[in-house]
Amino acid sequence: MTPQVNTERGPLRRALDGLYALGGGLAALCVLGILILMLWASLGRMLEWRVSWVNDVVAWLCAAAAFLGMAYSFRNGDFVRVTLVLEWASPALRRWLEVFALAIATVTIAYLGYWAAMFTYESWAFNDIAGNMVAIPIWIPQMSFVVGSAILVVAALDECVCVLRGRRPTYVVRVEERHARGDFSEEL
Numbered sequence: 730m731t732p733q734v735n736t737e738r739g740p741l742r743r744a745l746d747g748l749y750a751l752g753g754g755l756a757a758l759c760v761l762g763i764l765i766l767m768l769w770a771s772l773g774r775m776l777e778w779r780v781s782w783v784n785d786v787v788a789w790l791c792a793a794a795a796f797l798g799m800a801y802s803f804r805n806g807d808f809v810r811v812t813l814v815l816e817w818a819s820p821a822l823r824r825w826l827e828v829f830a831l832a833i834a835t836v837t838i839a840y841l842g843y844w845a846a847m848f849t850y851e852s853w854a855f856n857d858i859a860g861n862m863v864a865i866p867i868w869i870p871q872m873s874f875v876v877g878s879a880i881l882v883v884a885a886l887d888e889c890v891c892v893l894r895g896r897r898p899t900y901v902v903r904v905e906e907r908h909a910r911g912d913f914s915e916e917l
Contacts, residue, residue, distance in 0.1 A: 745887055749800045752880045756798030759790045759873075766790070782862040789870035796877025800884035806904035827898055831889035838885055842878030849875050 766783045773780035802808060815823050851857075853868040888898055907913075 745883065748880060749804050749884055752797045752799070752877065753801030756794045756801065759794035759797065763787050763790045763794070785859065785861040785863045789873075793870065793873035793877075796874050797880070799877055800880040803881065803884050804888070804899050804903070806900035806907075808900070810900070824892060824895075827892050828889060831885055831892060831898075835882060835885040835889055838878060838882040842875065842882055845871070845874045845878050 766787050770780040770783040772778075773783075815826060818826055849868050849871040852871055853866065857867045858864050859867045859870075888900070892898055
């Protein structure tokens, strides 16, 4: 049986792809926010404004950008993959190795997400306030970790189910599409 490319565009597929795109879009907005705040801080330092609070917000936005964008990056083949064993395996064995790796990834990310959610819940329950220049409830920036982990576990489970159904992993297809266009930028 030859693996198929996932071309179905039913409502569930559109919703999942929209979820991953939403995470990627939010991550991009965080990066834009970092840019704006860093420019603001640079200008503020020249004009002797108080801008030390910017460092706290930029740190939270960096974390948010990383976690919110993970599922989008994963699905587009932008994560580092070590494929040495896969290259030697037959197509049937490669498929089962992908399923095995995706299953482990799903469980691991779910475990990470569970503890991130518990940690964030405790911050909310104890009304933990950030001890830096910006005194806000710390659960607010921590939510990006929880939301990003949740989206990533859905993406890993989605890929696992797709590969189990005989389709090629989306991250493999997207990398091959970039290579077919002559784009090898991720290889640099």
